[in-house]
Amino acid sequence: MSEDIAADYVMDLDRTREQLLVFAREVGEAYRRERRQKATLDRLVEERRAVDYSMVQTLAFMVDAKDAYTGSHLERCRTYGLALAEAVDADMVSPELEYGFLLHDVGKVVVPEAILDKRGPLTRDEEGVMRTHVSVGLKIVSPLKFLTHEALDVIRCHHEWFNGEGYPEGLRHASIPVSARVFSVVDAFDAMTTDRPYRNALPPDLALERLAAGAGKQFDPDVVEVFTGLAHLLPVPEIQIA
Numbered sequence: 001m002s003e004d005i006a007a008d009y010v011m012d013l014d015r016t017r018e019q020l021l022v023f024a025r026e027v028g029e030a031y032r033r034e035r036r037q038k039a040t041l042d043r044l045v046e047e048r049r050a051v052d053y054s055m056v057q058t059l060a061f062m063v064d065a066k067d068a069y070t071g072s073h074l075e076r077c078r079t080y081g082l083a084l085a086e087a088v089d090a091d092m093v094s095p096e097l098e099y100g101f102l103l104h105d106v107g108k109v110v111v112p113e114a115i116l117d118k119r120g121p122l123t124r125d126e127e128g129v130m131r132t133h134v135s136v137g138l139k140i141v142s143p144l145k146f147l148t149h150e151a152l153d154v155i156r157c158h159h160e161w162f163n164g165e166g167y168p169e170g171l172r173h174a175s176i177p178v179s180a181r182v183f184s185v186v187d188a189f190d191a192m193t194t195d196r197p198y199r200n201a202l203p204p205d206l207a208l209e210r211l212a213a214g215a216g217k218q219f220d221p222d223v224v225e226v227f228t229g230l231a232h233l234l235p236v237p238e239i240q241i242a
């Protein structure tokens with residue numbers, strides 16, 4: 001009798017071991033399947049992002065090429081802007097923010113070269129045409145559903161002034177998204193340190209003085225202070241400060 005019980009016990013053990021092996025194989029297979037699915041998903045996301053990025057680049061560099069005097073304005077603004085955003089609030093940095101930096105002036109495709117390249121101040125009407133580049137830019141990018149508010153905020157608000165005297169909405173202080181407050185500083189700095197149709201480039205230290213003079217008026221003073229602290233660290237020859 002006791003031998004029968006022992007035999008049953010051994011059979012139960014064998015059956016349990018087999019069940020455990022089957023279970024382990026199934027778990028292993030499910031895990032490998034999930035890993036493969038995740039790798040496929042990651043690849044698709046990566047490919048999608050590459051397509052988005054090339055579309056943004058195409059649109060952005062179309063404008064950069066039109067405005068011959070700005071040269072590699074976009075590349076420099078992206079470099080300065082990402083460094084400044086990182087220093088102001090690292091959580092702000094994202095691919096979408098970079099898209100906004102690249103596309104900030106996309107609406108300038110509708111502004112005639114005669115206005116873009118004009119030597120001397122713009123007339124009231126010309127200024128009006130120039131200002132339309134903000135709303136036109138938003139319209140151009142509106143079909144690009146992958147552009148989040150991080151990108152759209154920069155396009156919409158990069159000409160707002162800290163004191164409320166900017167356009168298109170006359171927003172002021174914290175009602176201007178911080179990404180746009182960051183971008184307006186680097187945009188102005190690059191414009192000042194680059195040859196323009198109506199004047200030669202300013203030396204970087206003089207451009208920083210102009211930014212400081214505009215702090216609290218055109219620019220967020222805290223953002224200007226951060227930029228002044230990091231400008232000499234940026235790995236761009238044009239802004240190496242003695």
Ligand SMILES: [Fe+2]
Pocket residue numbers: 104105133158159
């Ligand atoms: Fe602009």
